[in-house]
Amino acid sequence: MQLQVKIFTVNKRFPLTISRGTTSQTTNVWVSISQDGIEGWGEASPFGVGNHSQSTEKIKEALQEIAPILQPFSPFQRQQVEQALIAVQAPSAVRAAVDMAMHDWLGKLVCLPVWQLWGLDRHLIVPTSVTIGINSPAAAKARARDWLEFTDVRVFKVKLGSPDGIDADRKMFLAVREEAPNLEFFVDANGGWSLPDAIAMTSWLADLGIKYVEQPLPRGQEQGLAELKARSPLPIFVDESCFTSTDIPQLANYVDGINIKLMKSGGLTEAMRMVHTAKAYGLQVMFGCYSDSSLANTAAAQLAPLADYLDLDSHLNLINDPFTGALIKEGRVLPNDLPGLGVQHSASAT
Known part of the structure; x- marks a missing residue:
């Protein structure tokens, strides 16, 4: 098979701030493989977790290196x-x-969507959360209003772990909740809390009807998860602490769920392994994203019927997404009926 690579840059409608910094633009990589007159598409998005970083340049260089390796396959x-x-x-x-x-x-070869090849049921797909980044209470309320006006929102994921401390987190969260009192809420600290702060915040948030708290402690401080789980009234999910299925066994006793992202896992094949491994340990699963376009998020949506929670919203915040794919209906990201991933280039989409 032949490999081709194209670089594209996407801009966020609203910059996103988490505990590790702010992003307003990312440069991603569009990958296509071709054989027998059929072309398959994929996307690689840069991301960084602690000392682990996969930049656009690193991704591009690696793709150039593997092109001859893939040719015989x-x-x-x-x-x-x-x-x-x-x-x-x-x-x-x-x-x-x-x-x-x-x-x-x-999927394109056999003229079937990937979700159907796997025998999955789109009716089981839950609503996706949409993200509100760290900001002042007033700005966070404005962002919530933007989301409510822009799309059919059912769930907010609120980013906490502010460098200004948990008092700032509390004020911002209450402001967002005031703007949308009838929605469901998830909280993601992106490793921005210490263990004492995480214990305090999970207790405080539990009284506000939060579904779960994601990545309360920094990657590398997983030893604190046992104490946190013992004292937290809320379920604990991990993201940055869990890349692949091999990470799950050592985390299983200390968390309630994992966040699967295609860029971390290495693709749909490993994501499916992670689902089965997590379920075998009695854990819940969610699918998340980085600054992915509709291409990668539509790929993740193929597995969405297996998820307890979804956070596939990055493409909704793009002003120049070059692709179209999964549909938004009643707050759910639904893969379509087109063959393969069901993704088209926006310029030629109908």
């Missing part, structure tokens, strides 16, 4: 391709893009 050979890319230590975002593209190629 067919898109049917996903297992062999995955092992070949792991052997050369290809970044997980690169593996994700290639894996997406191979699934897309297969």
Whole structure:
């Protein structure tokens, strides 16, 4: 199979601030594989977690290096391709893009959407949360109003872990809740709390009807999760602490759920493994995203019927998304009936 790479930049309608910083623009990579006149698409998005960083440049270089490695393979050979890319230590975002593209190629070959190839039921897809980043209480309320006017919102994910401390977190959260008192809320601290602050905040948030708290402690401080779980009245999910299925066994006793992202996991194949591993340990699962376009989020939506929670909203905050794919209906990100991933380039979409 032949590999092609194109770079594209997407701009956020509203910049997003989390505990680690602010982003308003990202440069992602569009990957296509072709064989027998069929082209499959995937996306690689840059991300960073602690000392782990996959930049656009690193992704692009890795894709150029693996192009000759992929040439002898067919898109049917996903297992062999995955092992070949792991052997050369290809970044997980690169593996994700290639894996997406191979699934897309297969669906297009047999003229079926990927979710249907897996026998999944779109009626089981839950509403996605949409994200409100760290900001002043007034700005956070304004952002909530923007979301409510822009799309059919059912769930807000509120980013906490403010560098100004948990008092600032409390004020901002109450402001958002005041703006949308009837919605469901999730909270994501992105590792921005210390253990004492996490204990205090989970107790405080529990009285406000929060569903769960995501990544309360920084990656690398997982030893504190046991005490936090014992004292938290809310379920604890991890994101930055869990990349692949091999991370789940050592976390399972200390958390209630995991956030699966295609860029971390290395693609749909590993994401499916993570779902099954998590469920075997009695954990809940959610699917999340980085600054992904409709291409990657539509790929993740193929697995959405298996998720307890969804946070696939990054494409909704883009002003120049080059792709169209999954539909938004009643707050849910629904994969369509087109073959493969069901993604089209915006310029040619109908």
